[in-house]
Amino acid sequence: MRPDYDPLDDPPWAMQLVVRAEKADPPNHSAACEAAATAVVRLLTDPRATEPGGEWHEAVREWESRRIRKVTRRARGVRWPEAQALPGVTVEHAGAEVRAFPPTAVADVPPELAKLQVAGLDLEDGDPEPSPEPPYAAIALNPGVTITTGKAAAQCGHAAQLLLRQGKRKDVAAWLEGGARVHLARDVPWERCVKRATVAVRDGGFTEVPPGTMTAIAWIVR
Structure with a gap:
């Protein structure tokens, strides 16, 4: 038996994230990470996920009872509209488009998603953008x-999910009411971010x- 074997994670489940990455006009790294984090939160707060009897409710419950895994894939050309046709939530942000899909057992990922590439999504980045008006979630990597954009997007999704579940109710409510916006804190020293953080992601x-490994931290700015 593997030393990391967990019977509660058998079979493993994951949420799939798909980043639109056209060759001619790819998004930048930060925008993709921010869009991924917002997409995760909007899916988890969608009535289809929150209301008993909703079509995603049991899948989310099953997934959150296990190790929280996310898999980031990339799509371009006709693959993007194919992914868009599946149930999920798409976020468009600062030139990035990311779609989050309700979690499934890893073996049951829809074929339209399973054929999309996982490895190698590593995007360039531009200058740091100014912080949006509060409330928003700040995430620091x-x-x-050193991780790829695909991995970073998944970690930002983890951080946003932990913040949703573990943050102070009033702060979370204000954040959601404001649209669940996310800002990647790139211009703040890491040590200062750690002191402010409400949640921390430690990778599996x-x-x-x-x-x-501590990959990401997050807090809500009001």
Whole structure:
């Protein structure tokens, strides 16, 4: 038996995230991460996920009872409208488009998504954007950890999900009412971010980084 085997995670479940990455006009790294985080929150707060009897309610409940995994894929050309045709939530933000899909067992990922590439999504970035008007969720990625855009998008999704579930109710309510906006804090020293953080993501170690690595932190700005 594997030393990391967890019977509660058998079979493993994951939420799929798809980033639109056209060759001619790809989004930048930060925008893709921010859009991914917002897409996760909007799916989890959609009535189809929150209301008993909603078409995504049981899937979300089952997934959140296990290890919280997310898989980021990329789509371009005809693959993007094919992904858009499946149930999910799309966020368009600062030139990025990301669609989050209700979680499934890893073995049951729809074929339209399963054929999309997972590895190699690594986007360029521009200058840091100014912070939006509050309320918004600030997410910081650990500058001491090197990860691809695909991995970073998943980690930002994890951070936003933890913030949704563990943040102060009044802060979370205000954040959601404001549209669940997310800002990647790139111009604030990491040590200062850690002191402000409400939640921290420690990676399971399945891809790119060792298990237990702190990859992302988040807090709500009001």
